[in-house]
Amino acid sequence: MYETLTYTGGIHKHDEMIELIEDLGGFVLQENISQMDLVLTLAVPIEDVEKIKEKAKELLGTVKIAPMAGTEIAIVSPTLARQHLPHSACDISEYLRRYGAKDNMIGLSRGAGKGISRISEDEKKLIEEHDLVVFALGSFKECITHKTHLFEDIETPVVVTGAPEIDLEDIPGADAYVGGLGRIPRRLKRGENIRALKKLVEVIEEILDGRRREIMDDPPIVPSVLVKREIENQIPAIKEVYSPLPVVSQLMGVRVKLNYDEYHKEIEDVIVSDHRLGDISEILKSKMYDYTLVKLLSETSII
Template identity: 80%
Template sequence: MYETLTYTGGVHKHEEIKELIEDLGGFVLQETTSQMDLVLTLAVPVEDVDKVDEKSRELLGKIKRAPMAGTEIAIVSPTLARQHLPHSACDISEYLRRYGAKDNMIGLSRGAGKGISRISEDEKRLIEEHDLVVFALGSFRECLMNKTHLFNDIDIPVVVTGAPEMSLDDLPGATAYVNGLGRIPRRLKRGENIRALRNLAEVVEDILDNRRKEMMDDPPIVPSILVKTEIENQVKAVEEIYSPAPIVSQLDGVRVKLNYDEHKDEIAEVKVDEYRLGDVSEIKKSLMYDYILVKLLPESSII
């Protein structure tokens, strides 16, 4: 059992904490460096968290729990126009990243106006490549009720945000609803905004925890964090990816930011424990820049 943590500190001697994580049998899920500051997203055995905390204090750094680490979340706005972006949706995205989530902003191509708002099949399929989706909607009750067609048949958990107080009975297809986050033309810095963001984080965390518990009944044949590490070690092309997160962990797989047509066969040949990755997963072309999407098969598939 692993605990996901975020380490924040300086780059000086940072290799010591990475070596400790490796010695403990843990993993570095993501590494971000900004000038002299370093942020590591970690997965370490639960019984060894105190050792990581001790080392972080020795290096004058800090660790905190990252309950959303190892997940990929879509933040969906009805359009990319200024009435929907960048304020509330971008602040939601930034806030969830504090809890370890890797999130992607998605603006629908025809979401302007309650009468003509639409979502295409390709947009739905792109959203369903994630572990969870947050629909950042508006400030009026009628507007939200008239836009339920955007998410009522999406196959992953759907969290809807908006300004008014509403019940899930008014939003068919939504897993949860968080009020207090409508179209706000400024940064979400006031007390009521921070409380709404904190409530959203708690709702998302609960949903992801429930998904993890459901997966434990029939877990993937190999864990996604181990797949991420083995791809990094065995596929040299990963070293040439300039993205700060060349491989993104998900609850049931990984997204590899390499071209599907050029590297799918190499990814399929990666060895994870005694398995060939192509034998224990579905390797598909992502709708995001033709990346490679690896979805791990559950243990029941080999019985």
């Protein structure tokens, strides 16, 4: 079992931290450098967490649990128009990243309007490629309860946000609802906004923990973090991808930011713990820029 952590510190001697992570059999999931500051999202064996904390103290950095690391979350807004973006949805996205999540913002092409809002099949399929989806809706109860058709048949766990307090039973199709996060024409910096964001994090963590427990009952043969590392090591084209996180970890697979038609055969032939990746997973074309999705099969489905 691996523990996911976030290390925050300076870039001075940060290679020592990376070397320690690799020596312990861990993985760097994400690396962000801003001027002289460094943020690493990493996964290490649970028994070695204290060694990471000791090294962080030596380097004058800090370490904290990153419960959302290794997951990909969609933040969905009814439209890309200014009344929906950028404030609330962008701040939700930025806040979730602090807890290790890799999130993608999606604006629906016809989501505006209580009576005319729609979601296409391609949009649903794109959303379902993620581990969890947050629908960032508006400020009126009637508007939110009349837009449940946007997510009621989506298989991915759904968290809905809005301004009013609403009973979950009034929002069919949602796994959770968090109030206090409606359409606000400013940054979410006030006390009530921060409390709502913290509540959202708690709700998402609870859902993801439940999903992890389900996976542990019938896990994949190899963990997704190991698949990520082997793809990065065995496919040279990954080094030419300039997009952030060329390989994104998910709970049951990875998203590879390489064109499916050109690279899926090469990805299928990657060897992970003596297994050919194509034999223990489904390799699919993503709805996102024709990237490649690797969906790991569970142990019982392979036997």
